[in-house]
Amino acid sequence: MSYQQGSGTPRGFDRPKKAKVKQKSKTHRVVGSFAGEHSLQSRMEIVGRTLSGLENLGDQSFAIAPFHQHFDFWLKSLQTVLDDFEASKVVEMDDQFTEERMRVFSVVEAALMELRTKEVSREEIIRGLNWSRNILFQAEQEHLVKLKEFSVRRDQNIKSLTGVVDIRQGELDDVVQSKSGFLEGITKTKAKKEEDARSRLTVAKEEFEKAASNFAAEEEHLQNEYKNERQEILKKIADDKKEIERLEVEAQTDNSKEVRSIACNNLAESVNALIKRSGSKPSMT
Numbered sequence: 001m002s003y004q005q006g007s008g009t010p011r012g013f014d015r016p017k018k019a020k021v022k023q024k025s026k027t028h029r030v031v032g033s034f035a036g037e038h039s040l041q042s043r044m045e046i047v048g049r050t051l052s053g054l055e056n057l058g059d060q061s062f063a064i065a066p067f068h069q070h071f072d073f074w075l076k077s078l079q080t081v082l083d084d085f086e087a088s089k090v091v092e093m094d095d096q097f098t099e100e101r102m103r104v105f106s107v108v109e110a111a112l113m114e115l116r117t118k119e120v121s122r123e124e125i126i127r128g129l130n131w132s133r134n135i136l137f138q139a140e141q142e143h144l145v146k147l148k149e150f151s152v153r154r155d156q157n158i159k160s161l162t163g164v165v166d167i168r169q170g171e172l173d174d175v176v177q178s179k180s181g182f183l184e185g186i187t188k189t190k191a192k193k194e195e196d197a198r199s200r201l202t203v204a205k206e207e208f209e210k211a212a213s214n215f216a217a218e219e220e221h222l223q224n225e226y227k228n229e230r231q232e233i234l235k236k237i238a239d240d241k242k243e244i245e246r247l248e249v250e251a252q253t254d255n256s257k258e259v260r261s262i263a264c265n266n267l268a269e270s271v272n273a274l275i276k277r278s279g280s281k282p283s284m285t
Helices: 002-059 067-087 095-177 184-251 256-277
Strands: none
Touching (some): 067 095, 095 184, 095 256
């Protein structure tokens, strides 16, 4: 009996000890499991928030033109989403993700810069059209001034030459109407005076005709010069109008949406790929 009592005591003593150790082991596993679930939950929240931000930015449309005024703010928003993701301690970044992120961001930034240039070019063409209209008005005013100055100069010269012709004509008439003397020498002198008077009249008329011809040619040149200049300006205005009409059709659509959407999709793929690569690695806490 004493042997049985002694032999039974160790068995009853050992069981509680084992049960106690077993219970401690369960508690340790529960705590570890909770920490792992918490880490996984934090990672899922970070990834979910990042992917949601990328999706929203990729679907965003700019309703008010000019659209390039929204590009800088959109790029800053994209930068913020990526910075928040990279700053999280539950996801470990690697060189591949960093390189992909920089490449995609650079591509979308360059694409938006190109679209910005096109929109600004359209605005410059519109300003150029208005400037062409101003040039046309200035050309018309300058042409009128030139014509007025030309008319004054022509009228003064023609009036002066006409006066010379009238004088020469009067001199000839006086010589012709004068009575001949009785002496032969006087007759010869009269004939010489008449010849000289006619010669001077002829020269005066030739100068008048030459001046009139020159003024007519100058006036024609002024008119043709203005006509050609006006045609060039009108052609530029017409070309600008066609270009503006084409650009205004393009301006009705946010052409940046496609490139922004592609960039956000590529970045989302890079995020998912990073999470997949780091899935077997311990999370940073």
